[in-house]
Each structure stands twice: as C-alpha cells, then as structure tokens.
Amino acid sequence: MTPVAEAEHARPLLAAAWMMGAVASFSAMALAGRITYSELSTFELMFYRSAIGLMVVSVLIMRSRRGWAHIRSRHPGLHIQRNIVHFAGQNMWFYAVAVIPFAQVVAFEFTNPIWVALLAPLALGERWTRRRILCVLLGFIGILIVARPGQVTLTLGHLAAAGSALGFALNTIFTKRIMRHDTVLCVLFWMVFLQMLMGLALSLGDGVTWPSEAVWPWVGLVGLCGLSAHYCLTSALAAAPATVVAPMEFVRLPVMASIGMLAYGEPLEWAVFVGAGLIVAANLLNIMSARRS
Numbered sequence: 001m002t003p004v005a006e007a008e009h010a011r012p013l014l015a016a017a018w019m020m021g022a023v024a025s026f027s028a029m030a031l032a033g034r035i036t037y038s039e040l041s042t043f044e045l046m047f048y049r050s051a052i053g054l055m056v057v058s059v060l061i062m063r064s065r066r067g068w069a070h071i072r073s074r075h076p077g078l079h080i081q082r083n084i085v086h087f088a089g090q091n092m093w094f095y096a097v098a099v100i101p102f103a104q105v106v107a108f109e110f111t112n113p114i115w116v117a118l119l120a121p122l123a124l125g126e127r128w129t130r131r132r133i134l135c136v137l138l139g140f141i142g143i144l145i146v147a148r149p150g151q152v153t154l155t156l157g158h159l160a161a162a163g164s165a166l167g168f169a170l171n172t173i174f175t176k177r178i179m180r181h182d183t184v185l186c187v188l189f190w191m192v193f194l195q196m197l198m199g200l201a202l203s204l205g206d207g208v209t210w211p212s213e214a215v216w217p218w219v220g221l222v223g224l225c226g227l228s229a230h231y232c233l234t235s236a237l238a239a240a241p242a243t244v245v246a247p248m249e250f251v252r253l254p255v256m257a258s259i260g261m262l263a264y265g266e267p268l269e270w271a272v273f274v275g276a277g278l279i280v281a282a283n284l285l286n287i288m289s290a291r292r293s
Helices: 003-008 012-036 042-063 067-071 076-099 102-109 112-123 130-147 156-178 184-203 216-239 242-264 270-292
Strands: none
Touching (some): 112 156, 184 216
C-alpha cells in the first residue's frame, strides 16, 4: 500500500484506542515488575512471564487455522539471535524499573528508535543521511540532559535503562528481518519458549524462587501485560501508519511519571522532561524523514 493509500485508509481514533491499551499495559507491567523485585530476580521473573506467555500463545496457535505449522521457521538462527538481545534488554528494563524513577526509564526507552537509526545502516543496509545523523545527535543530547553526568550520580539502574533501549533496538532490527519470512505467531512462540528456557537456566544457580501468594497476581499481570502490550501496539499499526502511531507512544512519559509520583513519591524533574522532549523531537524528525523517502 502506498503512503497516500495508507493515509486514506487510516483510522486514527481506533489506533489511538489501541495505543492507550498499549500504554496501560506497559505501565502496569512496570509497576508489577517493581513489586515482584522484592522476591524474584529478573531472570526468575522472565522465566515465569515467558511460561505464562507460552500457555497463552499455545492456545492461540491451536485455535488458528494453520495450527502448529505456524512455528516452522526457515531461519531458526535469527530467532535465537533476536531472543538473546531481547532477553538481555528485557532483563535490564525490569531491573531499571525496580531501582530508578519510572520517568527516567521511559525517557531512556524513547532512545530505541535513535539506536535503530544508528544501527540500521550497518545491520539492514539502509542509507545514512544528514537528517538521520542529526536525529542521532539530538537523541544523544537528550540522553545527556536526562542523565546529567557530573551533576547526578549515575547508577547501575541508569546504565541498565540505556542498555535496555539498545537491546530493544537490536530486537527491532532482528524482528524486521524475521518478519520477511515468518508469521507473528511464529515470532511470539519462539520468543516465549526460548526466553522461558533462558530464564530457567540462569535462575537454577540459586534455585528458582516460588512467589508468595501476595506476589503471584503481580507475576501473572507481568505475563499477560507483556503479550497485551505487543498485541495492542500491532493492532494500532494495523489501523494507522507508523507516522500516526509512533508519536502516541510518547504519552507514556507523563503517565509513568504520574504513577511514580503518586505510588512512590518520585519527583517530577524538569531535566527528564526537557531531555525526553529532545529525544521525542529526534524521533519525529526521523519519522518525517522516512515518510519523505
């Protein structure tokens, strides 16, 4: 579909409704992830999250017309590479939401498209342009404003938040390559199956903790919201072009900042919003550049 035809068939209100579902899912997952950190390591949380996801995805596959034929892939190596970087990024994200303010985590997350713009020419053979270079520079200036090195002590949580954005960017690149050959259900199945094994293997050293009755509902919420967030995001992209959908995700910053303030008394820092604003501007500039191309 051409950009003009895509725009004519866009349903922005429906896309906005799906994006609000994605924002709610990501926000709930962050809140639940912080609560579970009192009992579970990030590896254990990833194991339980993926196990819950595997049950849900298996039901969807069995109810689909093609059944288990969905999980056949001509490029299993790409799935392994994708899930290694996504597993690493997701673990760092869960650690970051547990130890630093929510608003800072989200601001670092917004750099995901900046990393994609930086790495895509190397990994996907895309072309470098002056506008793309400007987007990357603006994004990293925004990171410096949020992190404020020299004024604020950088912690392992800040590094984890930055690392998670890089991991998610690599995941985006691998997913673009995989989706040329495989279905969404194939990608989801291998994601939850492989990451369940990774989480289990890395948890066995100290023994896998069985969550308490108080924490189990939050573990279940993480598992369900992990799938619902991606489903809502995919549905939004089906309803409208990426140029319409992508800016809607930026509403996550005030939402997560408000949750952090109300639930944990986290301050609303001007540097986080100014830095995030620059990162958002860089992302919008990148989207406009891609649209023109």
